[in-house]
Amino acid sequence: MTAAIPVPAWLVGCGNMAGAMVDGWRASAVDFSNVAVIRPSGAPVESIRTLTDYPDQQPRFVMLGFKPQKLDEIAPRLEPHIESDTIIVSMLAGITASILRQRFPNARAIIRIMPNLPVAQRQGVIPLYSEDRDDQACDAVEGLMGLLGLAPWCEHEDQIAAIGAISASGPAYFARFAEAIGRAGVTHGLSSTLAHSIAAQTLIGTGAFAAATGESMGEVARRVASPKGTTEQGLAVLDGPEGLQPLVDRMLGAALKRVEELAEAARRN
Ligand SMILES: NC(=O)C1=CN([C@@H]2O[C@H](COP(=O)(O)OP(=O)(O)OC[C@H]3O[C@@H](n4cnc5c(N)ncnc54)[C@H](O)[C@@H]3O)[C@@H](O)[C@H]2O)C=CC1
């Protein structure tokens, strides 16, 4: 039997990220019959009832899927519906468990997650973190997230941000790298369509190859780069002192700084 969403359940905000989770759960045959999406646009979500306002109901499960900057607009109207039976799952970047507990003091348990878009294909990474020692609630949410991919628990809240900077933001970074390789292909005479499609297919194929062989990315790179061959010369540029690692370190640092800023803004309110 597949994991079940405790019901009644509300998905408050259902855009790119929560929508991808819904797609993954749908592919896992999760029952949505007592689940409602609540968002002001009322834009329909396939096979889930969509509402523009909170019904007169006390939900047992609420997933926060809106932007962190919306917390102070949304929390005061949502809070009266949250009771000692309600599990809150939050994907809001930067919004800590203690900030959420302050906004929703009555919640049974508050569980933070930091999912990524490939949950739609059940190939996601979904770190979890909670400060509430509620094994039943944690097991229920772990079961649901486990349907969508790798769902590790974090011991410390900082790990949610660190994992998130890699895996939640990661699809954007890998996508950007593939775009840059595609653009380089155009510089070398390929048509834009061909260059970008082969760059994307190479990213997809590399992931599939690594998954099928179980090899680390380091091993995959070594397998491609023949000694004294062509790839070795390209890797030497990436591996140089001005190469990829310092750039990636700065990239992650900038994203993590923003996590702090979002938390600070929420703490001030
Ligand atoms: N996009 C991603 O890959 C990831 C996003 N997240 C988190 O997911 C959350 C949502 O991000 P996205 O899906 O990218 O944004 P989005 O803009 O695609 O979706 C936001 C949703 O919030 C809804 N919304 C706006 N105002 C609302 C209100 N007053 N009440 C209820 N719903 C309201 C919108 O209708 C929309 O459905 C953010 O907190 C972000 O930190 C976390 C990990 C990855």
Ligand SMILES: O=C(O)[C@@H]1CCC=N1
């Ligand atoms: O960019 C963001 O703020 C969200 C959180 C991690 C990925 N997307």
